[in-house]
Amino acid sequence: MAYDIAIIGAGPAGATLARLLDRNYKILLLDRRDLIDGELSQRTKCCGGLLAPDAQQMLGKMGLAVPTNILVDPQVFLVRTIDFDNSLERYYQRFYFNMDRYGFDQWLVSLIPDNVDIAMGCRFTALSETREGYDIAFMFQNKIFTEKVKVVVGADGAWSNVRHQLFGKSDSLRSYISIQEWFETDENIPHFGAIFDSNITDFYSWTISKDGKLIIGSALKPDNNAKDKFEMLKNNLKDYGFEFGRCVKREGAYILRPRKSDILTGNDNAALVGEAGGFISPSSAEGLSFAFNSAYALAQSLNEGIEGFQPRYRKRAGKIARKIMLKQLKSTVMYNKTLRGIVMRSGILSSDVLF
Ligand SMILES: Cc1cc2nc3c(=O)[nH]c(=O)nc-3n(C[C@H](O)[C@H](O)[C@H](O)COP(=O)(O)OP(=O)(O)OC[C@H]3O[C@@H](n4cnc5c(N)ncnc54)[C@H](O)[C@@H]3O)c2cc1C
Structure with a gap:
């Protein structure tokens, strides 16, 4: 048996798991990107790069603090919520770290x-079951390689x-296609923008200022209209100012x-x-805290021994799944035009903007 554990994907979940596993294990971590010294265009994960309070807390719990060299301008404290369905706008306080996502991934790998x-x-391509675990196959420089492993871990993201x-x-996962475009701008908007418009998507769209650029993004239904909807979003934002x-x-x-049935822990x-x-999170698409939490739960379960790790992991992951279901509940208010309108009109928890 060449490896005890092979982790596919060195993003936040895979890199965290690799860091936390018992050092007595023989571990292979592979990623199709080169997160150490590859070409920038091939390295960066499409992401807003905002580290939300739950993710900050989890990093702190794991004894980590974010190095300042991965932070970018500006650091934002307010979410500007624009509701095109109800013609409403409100600001809400929220403390994010605005980061360079590639720098963050690279730091976790380091x-x-x-x-x-x-x-x-x-690039991982295939797995086949063996008596002791799996044979995994992956491509490196157009050649196929295989390795024998006892446990394979999929940390390979949304399209796993x-x-x-x-x-x-x-497996009928509910996935959206997210599109992000980066624009030149003279403005440095001091808010994270969250945009609700049911003509564009039943999820949400966003704006983020990052190092002198404005990112406009949206999570859209993966159909033929996604590109047109994105164009519509940009036009609406221009008209809005x-x-x-x-x-x-x-x-x-x-x-x-x-949804609940989409959460799977493996075998x-x-x-x-x-x-x-x-x-x-099905409400905000915040994924970093969930990547850390699930990796931590799996590391704990594997560090107690490979034998029987899955029921232990399933139990620990149950707590994370319950949190996701609470977010799902929050979604039913956030993504219902009428209920969202009532909450925003009430001004509850909102913040005044003075300038
Ligand atoms: C547009 C967008 C904006 C987002 N903004 C935020 C945000 O601001 N804040 C936040 O908290 N979350 C955000 N998220 C969610 C967050 O990015 C993810 O939930 C988080 O990155 C998940 O971490 P992960 O390690 O599970 O997967 P990933 O970060 O996707 O990492 C998966 C890794 O697996 C590798 N991989 C994939 N397939 C293979 C293969 N076949 N072989 C080898 N390697 C493979 C990839 O190269 C990658 O390195 C956003 C997501 C999107 C799409």
Whole structure:
């Protein structure tokens, strides 16, 4: 048996798991991106790069503090909520860290101990069950390699190939396609913008200022109209007073909006963490705290021994799943035009803006 544990994906979930696993395990961590010294265009995950309070708390609990060199301008304290359905606008206090997402991923990878074999630029392609666990196959520089592992962990994000191979067609995940465009702008908007417009999406859209650029993003139903809806969003924002110039970057990624049945932890020789397991907020799409929490729960379960780790992980992940279901409940208010209108009109928990 070459490896005890192979982790597919070195994003926040995979890198955290690799850092926390017992050093006596023989561990392989692979990622199709090169998070150490690859080309920038191929390294960056499409993300808002906002570290929310739950994720900050979890980092603190794990004894970590964010290095300042991964923070970007500006740091924001208010969410400007624009509700096009009800023609309402309100500000809400929320403390985010505005980060360079690639720098964040790279920092998490830099914390992984030396006993973990890190293979960057390796794309996982397939797994097949063996008596002791799995054979995994991956591509590196157009060549296929295989490794024997006792436990395979899918930390490969929203469009998880590991999950697909384990659960196949029976798995009907609710995913959205998110599009983000980065624009030149002279304005440095001091708020994170959350935009609700049911003509665009039944989820939400956002604006974030980052290092002199304005990001406009939206989580859209993955159909043929997604591109048109995104164009409509940009036009609506221009009409609303947003000023932005030339588009300098366009990116896209799947993003999950999990229901209870979408949360899967794996089987006796395989586990899913982070977005691959369905661990992300269905109300705000905040995923970093869920990536850390699920990775921590799996590390605890594996560190008590490989034998029987899955029921232990399922139990610990149950707590995270319940939190996701609470967020689901919050969604029913947030994404109902009438209820959202009542809450916003009431001004409850909102903040006045003086300038
Ligand atoms: C547009 C957008 C904006 C978002 N904004 C925020 C935000 O501001 N704050 C927040 O908290 N959350 C945000 N999220 C959610 C957050 O990005 C994710 O939930 C989080 O990154 C999940 O971490 P993860 O490690 O599970 O997966 P990922 O970060 O997706 O990492 C998966 C890793 O697996 C690798 N991989 C995938 N397939 C393979 C393969 N076949 N072989 C090898 N490697 C593979 C990838 O290269 C990647 O490194 C956003 C998501 C999107 C799409």
